[in-house]
Amino acid sequence: MPKAKKNSHRKKYDYDKDRKKQKKQFMKKSRPRIEDKSIRHAWDNYKTSNKNLEDMGLAFDPNHSQPIRNPETGFAPTPAAPVVTKPYVLRKMEEEASQRFDDDKSLSRDLIDFVQHMVREHGEDYKAMARDEKNYYQDTPKQIQRKVNEYKRCHPKLFNAFIQSLAPNANPQSSSQPPVIVC
Structure with a gap:
């Protein structure tokens, strides 16, 4: 059975490539593009998305943001409230949401x-x-x-x-x- 042609070649190290620059480019591509300005400025690239949003008082997964009610008792267990270290992001988003939005759509x-x-x-x-x-x-x-x-x-x-x-x-x-x- 024939082998794949690519696998039979000897691996060579490319001295012309800057590995540090390549890693930076890859890390930049893999990061999420955040549209909201206030979230983008508060984002910490060394933390996970879940932890970043938790620090801002936002939920990564909406299913985990609200506790599930127990059908037998009718009450939901009270989870420990996450510590919000960046509340200014939430305030800024609430302020933007409360502003009136004028629809400037026009027709041809x-x-x-x-x-x-x-x-x-x-x-x-x-x-x-x-x-x-x-x-x-x-x-x-x-x-x-x-x-x-x-x-x-x-x-x-x-x-x-x-x-x-x-x-x-x-x-x-x-x-x-x-x-x-x-x-």
């Missing part, structure tokens, strides 16, 4: 124009929108409805202004346009 101009055209022509009739000739991507009624709802959610003031601009233009004698429902 093409999508806004598409939705405005569809609402202008068909009102709330999504099946008619799906049959419209401007529906280049052949979206289903449900997909168009999602796009309209996304437009309402991302730009509520713009959508309401658009609906208001349609109201005076609606002609009572013209029955070709369906009525527009204001949200």
Whole structure:
């Protein structure tokens, strides 16, 4: 039976490689990339992930963070509280979580124009929108409805202004346009 070609070669030591530099690069790659700034600054590379998070008052495993209740007694055993040596991390995270987050998501101009055209022509009739000739991507009624709802959610003031601009233009004698429902 033939041997693997790689195993038959003699092992050679490469004098040109810097082993210290290689170890540093490997250690850097093996470390976790921490996105949160406060955790990253408090992280100690010489400790385990579990110990690092425990020092910050966080849980490595959520299953072990809360004690399991005993079904017979109904009470959970009280584990010893871990010593939090870096409470400032937890305070900083709570502060960031309590700040209000404004959704700055926007839609493309093409999508806004598409939705405005569809609402202008068909009102709330999504099946008619799906049959419209401007529906280049052949979206289903449900997909168009999602796009309209996304437009309402991302730009509520713009959508309401658009609906208001349609109201005076609606002609009572013209029955070709369906009525527009204001949200």
